[in-house]
Amino acid sequence: MLMNGVWQEKWQPVQAKDEQGRFIRQDSSFRHWITPDGAPGPTGSGGFKAEPGRYHLYIGYICPWASRTLMVRQLKGLQDIIGVTVVNPRLTDQGWQFGGFPGADEDSLTGARYLHELYTRADPQVSGRATVPVLWDKQTGTIVNNESADIVRMFNDAFSYLVDQGPDLYPQVLATEIDALNQAIYTDLNNGVYQAGFASSQQAYEEAYTRVFAKLDELESRLSDGRRYLFGETLTETDIRLFVTLIRFDVAYHGLFKCNRNTLRSMTALHDYLHRILALEGIANTVQLDHIKAGYYSIEALNPSGIVPAGPDAI
Numbered sequence: 001m002l003m004n005g006v007w008q009e010k011w012q013p014v015q016a017k018d019e020q021g022r023f024i025r026q027d028s029s030f031r032h033w034i035t036p037d038g039a040p041g042p043t044g045s046g047g048f049k050a051e052p053g054r055y056h057l058y059i060g061y062i063c064p065w066a067s068r069t070l071m072v073r074q075l076k077g078l079q080d081i082i083g084v085t086v087v088n089p090r091l092t093d094q095g096w097q098f099g100g101f102p103g104a105d106e107d108s109l110t111g112a113r114y115l116h117e118l119y120t121r122a123d124p125q126v127s128g129r130a131t132v133p134v135l136w137d138k139q140t141g142t143i144v145n146n147e148s149a150d151i152v153r154m155f156n157d158a159f160s161y162l163v164d165q166g167p168d169l170y171p172q173v174l175a176t177e178i179d180a181l182n183q184a185i186y187t188d189l190n191n192g193v194y195q196a197g198f199a200s201s202q203q204a205y206e207e208a209y210t211r212v213f214a215k216l217d218e219l220e221s222r223l224s225d226g227r228r229y230l231f232g233e234t235l236t237e238t239d240i241r242l243f244v245t246l247i248r249f250d251v252a253y254h255g256l257f258k259c260n261r262n263t264l265r266s267m268t269a270l271h272d273y274l275h276r277i278l279a280l281e282g283i284a285n286t287v288q289l290d291h292i293k294a295g296y297y298s299i300e301a302l303n304p305s306g307i308v309p310a311g312p313d314a315i
């Protein structure tokens with residue numbers, strides 16, 4: 001991580017935990033918004049007008065948070081106006097690295113070797129972890145935003161006057177319900193699996209494990225009435241947020257994070273739902289299982305041997 005702009009070599013997956021050994025996630029540090037006219041958004045400062053070719057997205061296929069943004073870029077047809085660079089899925093002592101793995105890119109935009117170089121370019125005194133996703137502004141050479149939830153919202157509407165494509169993933173009529181379900185899915189699943197995997201006490205692990213499977217059971221039953229998506233026929237950002245955790249479940253969370261009551265594949269309604277979203281145009285290309293496996297199983301604190309499991313054969 002970075003301390004006052006200086007990279008600290010000893011990377012630890014758990015930087016903060018509470019007195020019961022529960023993993024605590026850090027807040028994102030860049031929170032500006034791209035808007036149609038460059039006016040300030042809900043947080044941060046203005047000056048980031050939606051313009052074709054001006055912004056660039058740094059992601060890792062391993063990362064569920066980054067993958068949300070990649071999916072929304074795809075669903076909203078922004079591929080031609082927002083470029084993408086993919087980091088190596090194996091975290092190094094220097095954090096995320098460019099190149100060196102099939103399907104990982106060099107950073108042809110800034111020439112950086114590691115992602116943290118972008119953070120210090122954006123703010124020479126920055127402290128915190130150098131996480132993906134990063135939404136980069138080529139015009140001013142800075143980070144617009146590194147919070148996937150914000151980037152998803154921006155991609156949903158900021159560029160609509162340039163590219164009017166794809167569903168509205170945050171329709172106003174559903175906003176309150178979306179916010180509530182997002183929060184529940186974040187707590188129990190998106191972050192819940194990490195709390196199980198990175199727990200440093202039996203109690204913290206069991207608490208998280210119980211919440212993960214209680215939420216999966218609840219969603220399995222919600223989807224069992226034959227609805228296409230969580231809110232019916234309309235695909236929303238909540239589906240994207242759930243999908244990124246479900247797609248990683250059997251290949252990473254079931255084994256590495258000890259979320260092993262059952263596989264996702266054995267939950268029929270959720271499994272069908274997962275494949276329904278995977279079949280949406282362009283979405284399969286946003287999922288690279290080899291990156292997901294290699295990345296998670298390279299977390300030394302959880303898997304010192306570095307051995308990557310051969311299975312499962314199918315998701």
Ligand SMILES: N[C@@H](CCC(=O)N[C@@H](CS)C(=O)NCC(=O)O)C(=O)O
Nearest residue numbers: 063064065129131132133146147148
């Ligand atoms: N709040 C961030 C979290 C992103 C995040 O935690 N990314 C992880 C990868 S899945 C990361 O880059 N970790 C590197 C590190 O913590 O040093 C978001 O949702 O955008």
